[in-house]
Amino acid sequence: MEKRSLPYLLLLPATLFLCVFFIYPFLLVAWQAVSQDGALTLEHFRTMAGHWKFPTAFWNTMLLALAVVPVQLALALFMATLVTRMEKGRDLVLYIWTIPLGISDLAAGIIWLAIFEQTGFLNSMLVGLGAVEQPVAWLGYQNKGTIFLAVVLAEIWRATAIVLVILVAGMGLIPKEYHEAAEVFGASPWKRFTRITVPLLRPSIQTALILRTILAFEVFAVVIALAGTNFPVLMGETYHWQFNLQDRHVAAAYALVILAISIAFTLVFLRTLRVPREAQI
Template sequence: MRNLSRSGAEGGRRLRLPYLLVLPSLVFMVLLLGWPTLVGIREAFMGPDGFTFSNWQRMAAEPRFWEAVRNTLLLIVIVIPVQFALAFGMALLLQSRLRGSRLYFYLWAVPLAISDLAAGLVWLSIFSDRGYLNSALTDLGIGGGFSWLSYQNTSTMLLAVVLAEVWRSTSLVLIIVVAGMQMIPKEYDEAAQVFGGGAWQRVRHVILPMLKPNLQVALVLRLIMAMQSFAVAQALTGRNFPLLVGETYEWFTALQNPAVASAVALVVLGVSLIASISSLRLLRQPEAEVGLR
């Protein structure tokens, strides 16, 4: 009987152990994310007289909010495909093991260590009226007095922000893709070559299917980071190129309206969740394929 009771007690401890190990992380997540989210939701729907939608109406009536929505979506649509194409191309070059490929990898990964604001200031020194780009154009006799970041030139502002974002965060996608490629067994590629598979066929039928989990992680991270883009555009253009997170900051600090700021923040959260779930479903692997891996 004692042995049975001891074995039962040990079994109960083993059942409780995973929950005890997860408990600190759960408490941390609740305090760090759960509680602020609940406070933000309450702030967005509360007014002096109680529950209200007036904060959302004021947010929707602000023209700059819709400009910020448009600019944020433009960044997502333009930057993310370009980053994935560049990262995949650079990863293929690294996989070919050209001379100096390790040096190339370190050079491409340098922007990952630079903060968003610092990256924005770097590109500001290029695109400002007296920046390096206008100086180079003047030396070449092409011109050089163009205001790239003027509020009247929305297309060049978008170009500057896109280039800065691509330079700053492509390295994150590159590292994830390179890590995934290193996990692909060489036998698969060698077998494809034996059966006459060309370079494009090996990429399409061997590398890309095996990279799906890594591409899924990279896509979710980049979608969330793109929705949170702020410091780069702020350093380059100020409020001339509004983004959603920048509007949250503006409502909270300059306009002293935490309620509308919370409403904009909830829009960012909602769009991030929808985009992340959609990307997870888009790149979801069949169960049979997961079992083979």
């Protein structure tokens, strides 16, 4: 009896912690989103959806995730392949490439702000080279395109390393013989990558994609630093409603929308990148 209950006893503290600090606040937020003075209502969702900024924030967030995540995946696959092939100095390169992970997202945003702002490095360089006559307002509200690009660049710079780390670990798990067998049986380096590495890496790709996509939907500090309110995103709007407009109910509705999108994408990745049990390594 004691032996059987022991695992549950050991799990209890973590479960309690999660219940008190995660599930309970979540339920509070969910309740806030659908209630007014103790009565159920969809009013807050209507307010949220009816506000002129909502569609912009929604599509900006989506487009940003769509632009950032695939580039990060491709880049990380490429970098992981390079790192895995290295014989010496592999750890050093990995450490250097993961430095951006140690920087807070707000700091990362400020670094890129220093490059793109009117008196920033990019403008100084362009003026110095004589490419432009006077500094360009890259992040001005009329330059939506460059704002988007700057945010994409900052996000790629900041968060590709997490995908890289997951993929490098995954590649290390693929036995060397599979590559050798493929090599002997006529596969070129590219074919070995597409026919052996990528399929066998599917579980890691799945993890990395889920993690990165969820984080991409929560993008906030980098956007605030680079664009302020010129480039509305869902998380920024949540903050705006909570603290500037002091409407916790609508902020809670926004939070639930982000959660719903995250769950939906997670399910899609779980389904499409599923590896049948019999085909696992």
